[in-house]
Amino acid sequence: MMGPVLAACLLIILSTAWISQANEALCKKDGGVCSCNNNKNSVDCSNKKLTAIPSNIPADTKKLVLQGNKLSSLPNTAFHGLKELTYLDLDGNQLQTLPPGVFDHLVALGTLHLNNNQLQSLPNGVFDKLTLLKELSLYKNQLQSLPNGVFDKLTGLKELGLQINQLRRVPEGAFDSLSSLNILYLNTNPWDCSCKDILYLRDWIDDNKDKVTGAQDAACGDQQSKAVLEITEKDAASDCVSPNTTTAIPIGTMTPASVIYDDIHEIKVPQENFQKFLGYQEPDHLPTQPQCLMSISGYLGLMMSLMLTSAAILYVFHFLKKA
Template sequence: MHLLYVFLALLSLTSGFHPNCPGRCSCDSVHSVQCYRLTEIPSGLPSTTKKLYISHSKIQHLQLSSFTRMLALEDFILLASGTESVENDTFKTLSTLKTLELWKNKLRRVPRVLPASLEVLKLNENSINVLHGSDFEGLKKLKILELKNNLISSLSPSTLSSLISLQSLMLDGNIIESVAGPLVLPHLKSMSLENNKLHLIPASFFASLQALQFLSVSGNFLTKIPINLPKSLLSLKMERNQLKVVRFRDMRHLENLSHLYLSENSLSSIDGAQILANLTTLELSQNQVQTLPLKLPARLQKLDISNNLIQRVTAQDFQDLRDLKHLFLDNNIVSLFEAGALQMCSQLSNLALEQNLLLSIPLRLPGTLARLDLKGNAIQDITERDLKDLKQLQVLNLRNNKISALDLKALEGLPRLRHLYLDGNPWNCTCSLIRVREILKAKGTDVKGGQCAAPAERQGESWMSSKKIMRQCEHQLHLTEKNKETKKKSKPEEHSSIRINMDDDYYDYEID
C-alpha cells in the first residue's frame, strides 16, 4: 500500500493527476497546463500557471472573468476552438502575459486592449478583415505579429505606428490589394506579404524600414521589383508574380543581398545580375529563359534555372563561378553540353540535368561532384571516359534513358558510389550485366535496377533480382570453365609466358 501512495504522488507531479488540475487537462510541475475538448476556460487552475494551451475545443466567447486569477500567466494559446469574440479588456490585467496565440478560430477583429507586456501576438487563420489604429496601442514591447490567412484588404502605416519594437510581421494569405507608406517600424527585420493581391508597392513604403533583412512578396501580381528597397536586405522572395523584366540597375544599392528568388514568373532573360556582388543564391525556375546569363555574380553558390528553355551550355557561361556548389538545369531542352563547360566550378557537388535532350554524359565534369542526375535524357552508352574523373560521386541517377549495357571499368572508377538508379532503361540482360550487378553489390552500392528488354526469353524480368537469370549465368560460367580446363589438357606444353597470354585473351573475351 505504501508503494501505491508513492506511485500516485510521483504521477501527480508528472501528469494530469495534479490535485488542482481541471478535467480534460494535463498539468505538469513547471506550471504548464494543456487542455482538449473543452466548452469553456477551465476554472480552478493553479494560480501559479504560466502556460495555458487549449486545443480543439468549443469555446465561442472569451471573457474577462475567466482570467482574473491567472496572475502569473505568460503564454496563452487557444487553437482550433471556434472562438468568435473576445470581451473588451479580457487580457488587460494579465501584466505578465508575453505570448498570445489565437490560431484557427473565428475572430472578426483583433482583441481590444491588450497588455503592454505582450511580445508575441499570433492571430493566424481567423476572419479578421480590418486593422484599426487602436488595435495595437501601447504594445511597445511587441516583437512578433502574425495575421496570416485572414481577410485583411489593406495596410495603413498608422495602424502599426505604435509597434516600435516589432521585428517580424507576417501577413501572408490575406486579400491585401494596396499598401501605403512609409511604414515606420525601425526594428523590423522580417516581413512577409505572400499570397495577397498586390499589383504595386509604392517606393515610399520601405523608406523607414532601414533594418529590414528578409522580405517576401511571393504570390502576388507584381510586374516589377519594388524600387527603393532597404540597403540592409539580405533575402528577397518574388516567386509567383508577373515579372517580365528585372532591372538590376535599380538594385545596385543592395550590396548585402545574398538570396534572390524569382521562380515562376515570365522572365525571358536575366542579364546584369553581376551587379549584386554578394549574391550566393539565385532561383529562376519556371520562367522562359532561353540562354544562360552572360555574367553571374562570382560568389554564387546555388543557381536554379530549371524548367526553362535553355538549349546550350558552354564554358563561357560558367567561367567565373568558382564558388558554385549546386546547379539545377533540369527540365530544359539542353542538347549541347560543351566538354569541360563546368571545369572552373571547382566546388560543384550537385548537378541536376534531368529531363533534357542529352545523348551522352557531358565530358570532363568537375571531380568534386557528389550527385549527378541525368534521368529522362536519351543517353545510350556509359563509357569509362564519361565518368573517369568523378572520384567523389555518391549518387548517379540514370533512370529513363536508352542504356542497354554497363561498362564495368566505368563503374570501377567510382569508388564512393553509394546509390545508382538504372530503372526505365532497355536492358540487355546478358551474363556480363549480371556480373556488373554482383560487383556493385559487393562494394556496397545500392542499385535500383529495371526490367530486361532483351533477350526475348528474359523480357520483363528484373535483372537486379531474378534468381532464374542468376542460375542460368552460373550454369553458363560452369560450362565455360569446364571447356577451358578441357582445352588446357588437350594442348601440348608451351612456354609459360605464351600460355599466360592466351589465358588472358580468353578471359578478356569472356568478360566483354
C-alpha cells in the same frame, strides 16, 4: 524630444530598406530576370522561359537554379566565371548535348542536376574536374551509352541517378572508382542481357545490392520479367560489338559546333555589347514587357526609398535645430 527619436528610427528603417534594394539591384545584373538571395549567394532563374543563360550572374554565386527553362544548348564557357558554385540545377530544360569543358571551372561543385532533358550522349571527360561532386542526377534523358571512364574522377560521389534512359550497357569498370557511392538508380533502361558485357553490370549489382535502389527493377529490355541480377553466362552468350556511341569521340578529333559558335560571339560589336548590357547573350533575348516592368518597378522603388530617406534626414535636422 520624441520627434527626433522617431525620425531617427524612421531613418534607420528606411536606410535598411534602401541597402536591401541596392543589394538586390546589384544581384539583378541579368536584366531583372532572376531573383537573388545575397545572404545565401543564391540565384534563382527557374521557369523564366529562358533560351540562353543570363549574363553577369554574380561571381560569388554558390547556388544557381536554371530549372524549367528552354535551354537547348550551352556555350562551353557558360559557367567559367562561377568558381564558387556548389549547386547547379539544369533540370527540365531541352538540352540535347553538353559541350566539352562546360563544367571544368566548377571545381567546388557538390550537386549537379541534369534531369529531364534530351541528352543522348555525354562528352568524354565531361565530369573529370568535378572532384568534389557528391550528387549527380541524369535521370529521364535519352542516354544511349556512357563514355569509358566518365565517372572515374568522381571518387567522392554519393548519389548517381541513371534511371529512365535508353542505356543498354555500361562500359567495363564504369562504377569501379565510385568508392563513396551510397545510392545508384538504374531502373527503367532497356538493358541488353544477350551480350557478355552485361555481366559486369550484373556482378556489380550483385556486390552492391545495398547501394542499388530497386536492384530488381534493373530489368532486361527484351525480358522485362527478368532482372539483370538474374542473368546467367548462358543468357549472355553473345559476343556483341558495342555501338560506336559507347565510346565518346576524343575531344581532339573534332571542333564542336558550339565552340565555333562561341568564338564567333566573342567578337565585340556594338549590338552584342548592348545585349550584354541588358543581360542577355543572344539577339532574340531582349527583355519582354513583363521583365521591363519588373525592372522599372524595382528602380521606382529604389528612387522612392531615396526620397523618403532624404525627407527623414531633413526631418531630423529640423528638430535638432529647434532643440
